[in-house]
Amino acid sequence: MATAAATRDAVFKALADPTRRALFEQLSRAGEQTVVVLTARAGVSQPAVSKHLRVLKRARLVNGRREGRETHYSAQPKALAPLMDWMEFYGKFWAERFDALDEVLKEMKG
Amino acid sequence: MATAAATRDAVFKALADPTRRALFEQLSRAGEQTVVVLTARAGVSQPAVSKHLRVLKRARLVNGRREGRETHYSAQPKALAPLMDWMEFYGKFWAERFDALDEVLKEMKG
DNA sequence: ACGAAGGATAACCATTTGGTTATGGTTTCG
DNA sequence: CGAAACCATAACCAAATGGTTATCCTTCGT
Numbered sequence A, B: 001m002a003t004a005a006a007t008r009d010a011v012f013k014a015l016a017d018p019t020r021r022a023l024f025e026q027l028s029r030a031g032e033q034t035v036v037v038l039t040a041r042a043g044v045s046q047p048a049v050s051k052h053l054r055v056l057k058r059a060r061l062v063n064g065r066r067e068g069r070e071t072h073y074s075a076q077p078k079a080l081a082p083l084m085d086w087m088e089f090y091g092k093f094w095a096e097r098f099d100a101l102d103e104v105l106k107e108m109k110g
Numbered sequence C: 001a002c003g004a005a006g007g008a009t010a011a012c013c014a015t016t017t018g019g020t021t022a023t024g025g026t027t028t029c030g
Numbered sequence D: 001c002g003a004a005a006c007c008a009t010a011a012c013c014a015a016a017t018g019g020t021t022a023t024c025c026t027t028c029g030t
Helices: A004-016 A018-030 A035-042 A046-058 A077-109 B004-016 B018-030 B035-042 B046-058 B077-090 B095-109
Strands: A062-067 A070-075 B062-067 B070-075
Touching: A004 A018, A004 A046, A004 A077, A004 B004, A018 A035, A018 A046, A018 A062, A018 A070, A018 B077, A035 A046, A035 A070, A046 A062, A077 B018, A077 B077, B004 B018, B004 B046, B004 B077, B018 B035, B018 B046, B018 B062, B018 B070, B035 B046, B035 B070, B046 B062
Parallel strands: none
Antiparallel strands: A062 A070, B062 B070
Protein backbone atom coordinates (compact mmCIF):
# COMPACT_ATOMS: atom_id res chain seq x y z
CA MET A 1 0.00 0.00 0.00
CA ALA A 2 1.13 3.49 -0.76
CA THR A 3 1.88 5.46 2.36
CA ALA A 4 0.43 8.91 2.76
CA ALA A 5 3.87 10.42 2.37
CA ALA A 6 4.54 8.52 -0.84
CA THR A 7 1.24 9.62 -2.31
CA ARG A 8 1.89 13.22 -1.37
CA ASP A 9 5.30 13.04 -2.98
CA ALA A 10 3.83 11.64 -6.19
CA VAL A 11 1.26 14.43 -6.38
CA PHE A 12 3.82 17.16 -5.71
CA LYS A 13 6.17 15.75 -8.32
CA ALA A 14 3.42 15.26 -10.88
CA LEU A 15 2.35 18.88 -10.59
CA ALA A 16 5.87 20.25 -10.64
CA ASP A 17 6.03 20.10 -14.43
CA PRO A 18 4.22 22.92 -16.26
CA THR A 19 3.18 20.74 -19.19
CA ARG A 20 1.63 18.24 -16.83
CA ARG A 21 -0.08 20.99 -14.89
CA ALA A 22 -1.48 22.37 -18.15
CA LEU A 23 -2.88 18.94 -19.00
CA PHE A 24 -4.55 18.68 -15.63
CA GLU A 25 -5.90 22.21 -15.95
CA GLN A 26 -7.26 21.50 -19.40
CA LEU A 27 -9.02 18.37 -18.18
CA SER A 28 -10.37 20.22 -15.16
CA ARG A 29 -11.82 23.00 -17.26
CA ALA A 30 -13.03 21.11 -20.29
CA GLY A 31 -13.86 17.72 -18.83
CA GLU A 32 -13.02 14.45 -20.55
CA GLN A 33 -10.62 14.69 -23.47
CA THR A 34 -8.96 12.22 -25.78
CA VAL A 35 -5.20 12.09 -26.24
CA VAL A 36 -5.33 13.62 -29.73
CA VAL A 37 -7.28 16.59 -28.44
CA LEU A 38 -4.93 17.03 -25.51
CA THR A 39 -1.94 16.74 -27.83
CA ALA A 40 -3.29 19.48 -30.08
CA ARG A 41 -3.11 21.94 -27.17
CA ALA A 42 -0.08 20.62 -25.37
CA GLY A 43 2.64 21.88 -27.66
CA VAL A 44 4.57 18.61 -27.42
CA SER A 45 4.36 15.30 -29.28
CA GLN A 46 1.72 12.65 -28.68
CA PRO A 47 4.14 10.23 -26.98
CA ALA A 48 5.18 13.02 -24.64
CA VAL A 49 1.54 13.60 -23.75
CA SER A 50 1.05 9.89 -23.13
CA LYS A 51 4.04 9.81 -20.81
CA HIS A 52 2.79 12.81 -18.88
CA LEU A 53 -0.65 11.28 -18.57
CA ARG A 54 0.97 8.16 -17.18
CA VAL A 55 2.67 10.17 -14.45
CA LEU A 56 -0.55 12.00 -13.66
CA LYS A 57 -2.36 8.70 -13.52
CA ARG A 58 0.09 7.19 -11.05
CA ALA A 59 -0.58 10.19 -8.83
CA ARG A 60 -4.32 9.53 -9.30
CA LEU A 61 -4.74 13.03 -10.71
CA VAL A 62 -6.32 11.72 -13.90
CA ASN A 63 -8.19 8.64 -14.97
CA GLY A 64 -8.29 7.02 -18.41
CA ARG A 65 -11.46 5.51 -19.82
CA ARG A 66 -10.85 3.32 -22.84
CA GLU A 67 -13.50 3.51 -25.51
CA GLY A 68 -12.73 1.69 -28.72
CA ARG A 69 -9.42 2.92 -30.05
CA GLU A 70 -9.46 6.15 -28.09
CA THR A 71 -8.80 6.82 -24.43
CA HIS A 72 -10.76 9.51 -22.67
CA TYR A 73 -8.92 11.10 -19.79
CA SER A 74 -10.54 13.04 -17.00
CA ALA A 75 -9.27 15.03 -14.01
CA GLN A 76 -9.65 13.61 -10.53
CA PRO A 77 -9.47 16.64 -8.24
CA LYS A 78 -9.91 14.39 -5.24
CA ALA A 79 -6.25 13.57 -5.69
CA LEU A 80 -5.41 17.12 -4.66
CA ALA A 81 -6.48 16.26 -1.13
CA PRO A 82 -2.99 15.30 0.08
CA LEU A 83 -1.71 18.67 -1.02
CA MET A 84 -4.55 20.46 0.62
CA ASP A 85 -4.01 18.60 3.85
CA TRP A 86 -0.35 19.41 3.76
CA MET A 87 -0.96 23.09 3.11
CA GLU A 88 -3.68 23.26 5.64
CA PHE A 89 -1.26 21.85 8.18
CA TYR A 90 1.69 24.08 7.37
CA GLY A 91 -0.43 27.10 6.70
CA LYS A 92 -1.99 26.76 10.11
CA PHE A 93 1.26 27.32 11.92
CA TRP A 94 1.28 30.57 10.16
CA ALA A 95 -2.26 31.47 11.11
CA GLU A 96 -1.56 30.58 14.72
CA ARG A 97 1.45 32.77 14.73
CA PHE A 98 -0.65 35.57 13.40
CA ASP A 99 -3.14 35.03 16.17
CA ALA A 100 -0.30 35.26 18.65
CA LEU A 101 0.89 38.43 17.03
CA ASP A 102 -2.59 39.87 17.19
CA GLU A 103 -2.70 39.24 20.89
CA VAL A 104 0.60 40.95 21.38
CA LEU A 105 -0.67 43.92 19.45
CA LYS A 106 -3.79 44.06 21.54
CA GLU A 107 -1.73 43.93 24.69
CA MET A 108 0.32 46.80 23.39
CA LYS A 109 -2.69 48.90 22.57
CA GLY A 110 -4.44 48.14 25.79
CA MET B 1 8.48 41.55 -12.41
CA ALA B 2 7.90 37.90 -11.91
CA THR B 3 4.63 36.85 -13.46
CA ALA B 4 2.12 34.96 -11.38
CA ALA B 5 2.70 31.86 -13.48
CA ALA B 6 6.46 31.99 -13.01
CA THR B 7 6.08 32.38 -9.27
CA ARG B 8 3.64 29.50 -9.11
CA ASP B 9 6.03 27.32 -11.08
CA ALA B 10 8.91 28.17 -8.76
CA VAL B 11 6.86 27.25 -5.70
CA PHE B 12 5.65 23.98 -7.20
CA LYS B 13 9.16 23.01 -8.25
CA ALA B 14 10.67 24.00 -4.92
CA LEU B 15 8.22 21.80 -3.03
CA ALA B 16 8.56 18.85 -5.39
CA ASP B 17 11.73 17.65 -3.66
CA PRO B 18 11.20 15.80 -0.37
CA THR B 19 14.39 17.10 1.21
CA ARG B 20 13.35 20.64 0.46
CA ARG B 21 9.87 20.01 1.74
CA ALA B 22 11.33 18.60 4.95
CA LEU B 23 13.41 21.74 5.40
CA PHE B 24 10.37 23.93 4.96
CA GLU B 25 8.39 21.76 7.36
CA GLN B 26 11.13 21.90 9.94
CA LEU B 27 11.30 25.67 9.72
CA SER B 28 7.53 25.92 9.90
CA ARG B 29 7.33 23.81 13.01
CA ALA B 30 10.40 24.92 14.90
CA GLY B 31 10.77 28.50 13.73
CA GLU B 32 14.11 30.07 12.86
CA GLN B 33 17.00 27.67 12.47
CA THR B 34 20.64 27.99 11.48
CA VAL B 35 22.15 25.98 8.66
CA VAL B 36 24.10 23.69 11.01
CA VAL B 37 20.93 22.81 12.89
CA LEU B 38 19.04 22.19 9.67
CA THR B 39 21.91 20.09 8.34
CA ALA B 40 21.87 17.90 11.42
CA ARG B 41 18.31 16.82 10.62
CA ALA B 42 18.44 16.89 6.86
CA GLY B 43 20.42 13.72 6.24
CA VAL B 44 22.50 15.37 3.53
CA SER B 45 25.67 17.46 3.55
CA GLN B 46 25.80 21.11 4.52
CA PRO B 47 26.42 22.32 0.96
CA ALA B 48 23.38 20.34 -0.17
CA VAL B 49 21.31 22.08 2.49
CA SER B 50 22.61 25.47 1.37
CA LYS B 51 21.66 24.71 -2.20
CA HIS B 52 18.17 23.65 -1.20
CA LEU B 53 17.74 26.76 0.90
CA ARG B 54 18.72 28.83 -2.11
CA VAL B 55 15.97 27.23 -4.18
CA LEU B 56 13.45 27.75 -1.40
CA LYS B 57 14.54 31.34 -1.08
CA ARG B 58 14.05 32.03 -4.79
CA ALA B 59 10.50 30.74 -4.37
CA ARG B 60 10.13 33.06 -1.37
CA LEU B 61 9.33 30.07 0.82
CA VAL B 62 12.13 30.90 3.26
CA ASN B 63 14.07 33.94 4.29
CA GLY B 64 17.64 34.16 5.56
CA ARG B 65 18.67 36.53 8.32
CA ARG B 66 22.42 36.93 8.63
CA GLU B 67 23.70 37.30 12.15
CA GLY B 68 27.44 37.27 12.56
CA ARG B 69 28.79 34.13 11.02
CA GLU B 70 25.53 32.28 11.08
CA THR B 71 22.45 32.60 8.92
CA HIS B 72 19.05 32.07 10.49
CA TYR B 73 16.44 30.80 8.08
CA SER B 74 12.72 31.04 8.62
CA ALA B 75 9.66 29.80 6.75
CA GLN B 76 7.48 32.24 4.84
CA PRO B 77 4.17 30.47 4.50
CA LYS B 78 2.78 33.48 2.66
CA ALA B 79 4.56 32.04 -0.34
CA LEU B 80 2.09 29.14 -0.29
CA ALA B 81 -0.63 31.51 -1.44
CA PRO B 82 -0.07 30.90 -5.18
CA LEU B 83 -0.55 27.18 -4.60
CA MET B 84 -3.66 27.73 -2.59
CA ASP B 85 -5.10 29.99 -5.26
CA TRP B 86 -4.32 27.43 -7.93
CA MET B 87 -5.87 24.60 -5.98
CA GLU B 88 -8.88 26.65 -5.11
CA PHE B 89 -9.46 27.19 -8.80
CA TYR B 90 -8.81 23.69 -10.03
CA GLY B 91 -10.24 21.80 -7.14
CA LYS B 92 -13.52 23.62 -6.68
CA PHE B 93 -15.40 20.45 -5.76
CA TRP B 94 -13.84 20.16 -2.39
CA ALA B 95 -15.81 23.10 -1.12
CA GLU B 96 -15.99 22.15 2.53
CA ARG B 97 -12.29 21.67 2.75
CA PHE B 98 -11.59 24.90 1.05
CA ASP B 99 -13.63 26.80 3.51
CA ALA B 100 -11.07 25.94 6.11
CA LEU B 101 -8.25 26.87 3.78
CA ASP B 102 -9.89 30.14 2.87
CA GLU B 103 -9.87 31.15 6.47
CA VAL B 104 -6.20 30.44 6.68
CA LEU B 105 -5.64 32.44 3.51
CA LYS B 106 -7.51 35.42 4.83
CA GLU B 107 -5.49 35.33 8.00
CA MET B 108 -2.38 35.23 5.88
CA LYS B 109 -3.37 38.09 3.64
CA GLY B 110 -4.62 40.25 6.44
C1' DA C 1 -9.75 -7.26 -46.11
C1' DC C 2 -7.00 -3.18 -45.85
C1' DG C 3 -5.48 1.28 -44.95
C1' DA C 4 -5.68 4.88 -41.68
C1' DA C 5 -6.38 6.67 -36.98
C1' DG C 6 -5.65 6.52 -31.87
C1' DG C 7 -2.55 5.74 -28.47
C1' DA C 8 0.96 3.20 -25.87
C1' DT C 9 5.73 1.64 -25.69
C1' DA C 10 10.69 1.44 -26.95
C1' DA C 11 15.02 3.37 -27.81
C1' DC C 12 17.55 7.15 -27.62
C1' DC C 13 19.44 11.89 -26.41
C1' DA C 14 20.35 16.44 -24.02
C1' DT C 15 19.60 18.80 -20.00
C1' DT C 16 18.53 19.26 -15.33
C1' DT C 17 18.92 17.86 -10.76
C1' DG C 18 20.54 16.40 -6.35
C1' DG C 19 24.29 14.84 -4.32
C1' DT C 20 29.31 14.83 -3.24
C1' DT C 21 34.15 16.83 -1.91
C1' DA C 22 37.11 20.84 -1.91
C1' DT C 23 37.73 25.48 -1.00
C1' DG C 24 37.12 30.35 0.18
C1' DG C 25 35.40 34.23 3.04
C1' DT C 26 33.86 35.97 7.50
C1' DT C 27 33.28 36.01 12.16
C1' DT C 28 34.17 34.28 16.82
C1' DC C 29 37.15 32.64 20.45
C1' DG C 30 41.42 31.41 23.12
C1' DC D 1 47.15 36.66 16.01
C1' DG D 2 45.81 32.10 14.74
C1' DA D 3 42.61 28.36 14.77
C1' DA D 4 38.18 26.82 14.44
C1' DA D 5 33.23 27.46 13.30
C1' DC D 6 29.58 28.87 9.95
C1' DC D 7 28.08 28.92 5.53
C1' DA D 8 28.32 29.84 0.61
C1' DT D 9 30.29 28.69 -3.79
C1' DA D 10 32.83 25.89 -7.20
C1' DA D 11 33.73 21.81 -9.63
C1' DC D 12 32.32 17.58 -10.57
C1' DC D 13 29.36 13.25 -11.20
C1' DA D 14 25.48 9.83 -11.59
C1' DA D 15 20.85 9.53 -12.07
C1' DA D 16 16.49 11.28 -13.28
C1' DT D 17 13.70 13.93 -16.47
C1' DG D 18 11.44 15.59 -20.56
C1' DG D 19 11.68 15.52 -25.10
C1' DT D 20 12.20 13.28 -29.71
C1' DT D 21 11.46 9.60 -33.61
C1' DA D 22 10.26 4.92 -34.73
C1' DT D 23 7.25 1.20 -34.12
C1' DC D 24 3.52 -1.85 -32.60
C1' DC D 25 -1.17 -3.05 -31.52
C1' DT D 26 -5.95 -2.34 -31.71
C1' DT D 27 -9.97 -0.39 -33.70
C1' DC D 28 -12.68 2.02 -37.19
C1' DG D 29 -14.21 3.09 -41.90
C1' DT D 30 -14.54 1.85 -46.75
